[in-house]
Amino acid sequence: MNESFDQFLSRTDRPRKPFPIWVSTLLFLSVFFILQMSYNASRGSDFEHFIIGDLTVTPSAAVINLLTPTVNVKALGNQLIAPGGGITVLKGCEGTEIMFMLVATFAAVVMPWRRRLSGLGLGILLVFCLNQVRLVMLFYVYRSEPSLFNLLHGTVGPIVLVLCVALYAFYWMGDSRQATKPNAPANS
Secondary structure, three states, X not given: OOOOHHHHHHHHOOOOOOOOXXXXXXXXXXXXXXXXXXXXXXXXXXXXXHHHHHHHHHHHHHHHHHHOHHHOOEEEOOEEEOOOOOEEOXXXXXXXXXHHHHHHHHXXXXXXXXXXXXXXHHHHHHHHHHHHHHHHHHHHHXXXXXXXXXXXXXXXXXXXXHHHXXXXXXXXXXXXXXXXXXXXXXXX
């Protein structure tokens, strides 16, 4: 086969067809279910304590102490403890469900692997940062206006997280479709 490099690229660089909607839905649900059930199986384990305590609560305490050193908040396991009140971070407040949704979304769409992995990496970092902002905000709200805590914790915060991550995923998927379109042939 005598094929030029340009012919090879045009043959192999074609955008792949998207999955049928039922396949994407099944992939999304399967990946999300597997991740969620696997994490639920870790309930009470050292892994769960690492995720909630070390990866979630400790950075939140550091941010709070950076913003307001006079609060003198301490991270103790899953608790942000400070004179004048603190909060307890329970399973579900650490942002893993949103991360699992992001992973399941990226598993359910067709895109090049490098693009998928970079999108997941940046997306997980985005979820982590947004959840840290949410926890820090909840800490301050609980101390200053406890009547708003349940509304922000149970409704507003989760909706904002889901919307931000959905917008990010749609942007990344749309940008991926732009990047995989073959170049139009040049007219000489």
